[in-house]
Amino acid sequence: MTNVQGMIETCVQCGECVEVCPFYKATGNPSYGAMAKVGAARSLFAGEGLTEEGLKTLWLCTRCDRCVSTCPVGISVPDIVQSARAELRRRGQWPQKCSNIANAIIEHGSPMAAPPQDRITYLGKDHNVREKAEYLYVPGCWASVRLPEVARASFQLLTKAGLDITTLGEKERCCGLFLIDNGLMDEARELAEKNTLLLESTSAKTVITECPGCYDVYKRVYPALFREPNYEVIYIADILKDIVEHGNIEVKHSGRKVIYKDPCPLARRYDMTKAAREVLGHVAEVVEFEEHGAEAVCCGAPAGVKPLYPEVANELAGKLLKEASSKGVDQVGVGCPFCMHHMSGVQNGTEGPLRIRTPSQLMLESLASER
Incomplete structure (x- = not known):
């Protein structure tokens, strides 16, 4: 204070x-x-x-x-x-809607209070994931529960690349970013300890996050609230860049254009703007928003804004989509599943829908062996 x-x-x-x-x-x-x-x-x-x-x-x-x-x-x-x-x-x-979301995270493990089994939809019915591995893939709440196609694309690519990889499956819990954004630091501290120990229980040396928010929380916030972990945290685009450059996976250029929306925490807190663009550059021509990188405009949804003031959040997403359309692209690349969830919802009410995809999805579509 x-x-x-x-x-x-x-x-x-x-x-x-x-x-x-x-x-x-x-x-x-x-x-x-x-x-x-x-x-x-x-x-x-x-x-x-x-x-x-x-x-x-x-x-x-x-x-x-x-x-x-x-x-x-x-x-x-x-x-x-x-x-x-x-x-x-x-x-x-406090707004009641914010209390409801916070309680859902604390009591049920996700902002949407989803049952644990919803977290493994992306793995398919015949999944067989080991308890311990060198790499641990954490899709986060929005990719696993609301956008399983996002988590599925990343996990398939990591598996095809031959990584020794596992997931938390039904045991995964929200990182607690919403709690942190809204000042519930005691509750966030409890999550920091529980989640750090849970991630370490897999013996993974590297934790791969799909969600930029999870990346920031695991990398920066948890060590401050609990302690330094026994694993390294990396973002999905960084590992995708490595596996393409090392030839673990071959992709072909689609000949299409894609405009990339930077995730706020990655671009502004870590200057992480290159890897996703390099991944996308292998499969499409990358076009930029007028404000990009560290100056990228937020999608307008996180930290309670979307449920409290949807019309304002939607206005921001709408501006981004309108600019994307004006650039002559038919695809928007997003590095954040929550951005994707929000922007896709806004686009349902506009003409001429753009394809909104993560780098993993666009990369999976462009595998050389499947074209």
């Missing part, structure tokens, strides 16, 4: 962060930009009552970090928002 209060007091209200905030882009209203979130948090921690607009701006934040690099005095608005949401919970001012 002391550090957060210090950041709030440091803000000089220069406005540099306003125009880069995705929620200013979506609404055109500076009251929902990053600077307004600092102002709302200042009022909250001063014991003042928040207006409806003040509450809304604190929840209209995916903690995408786009504002962080623009701040001339190094303020982390996402950290301020995280603390403000924790304070709102202590005051009993």
Whole structure:
């Protein structure tokens, strides 16, 4: 709290962060930009009552970090928002929808409270996965439960490449990113210990994540909340890049164009922008959004924004899809299953649907032996 209060007091209200905030882009209203979130948090921690607009701006934040690099005095608005949401919970001012999602993660192991057997759909009926292996593939909640075709593509590629690989199957649980984004750090700390020990129980030396959020949580947050793990965490695009370059899998260029949407945590916190593009470059011509890499626009859905303000989240996704269409592509490559889930849902109401696929899916479609 002391550090957060210090950041709030440091803000000089220069406005540099306003125009880069995705929620200013979506609404055109500076009251929902990053600077307004600092102002709302200042009022909250001063014991003042928040207006409806003040509450809304604190929840209209995916903690995408786009504002962080623009701040001339190094303020982390996402950290301020995280603390403000924790304070709102202590005051009993949490939205019921957020409470429902948090409870589903804590009690049932996923944001959608899915039964454990839903996590293994992507493996097929005749799956035979060993308990221990050198590599552990973790698809995450959205890829395993809502988009099993995404997890299936990655697991098939990793298997075809000859990796000694396993999964957690029905034992997998949510990484808890939603809890972290919303300030439930005690609950997140419990998950950090349970999940770290669970991942280590497979004896895997390398954990491969499909979800960028899982990557960030395993790599950065869990060590801070619990301890350093006995495994290395890598992102799916990095291992795909390696297996193609080493000849474990051969692919052919499709002759099509694809525009790539960077996952926020990877691009901004780790500068991980090249591997996915290199993978896609083997199978298609890669086209860029005007704002890409560390400046990529957030899809608008994470951290509770989609369930609380779907119209605003959908506006951001719609802008991305409209820009993609204007670039003359028929495919959008996404590095995040939740981005894919969100953008695909928005596209159902638009004309001329784009194919929204992960690098694994596009790579699987382009296997040289299957064309």
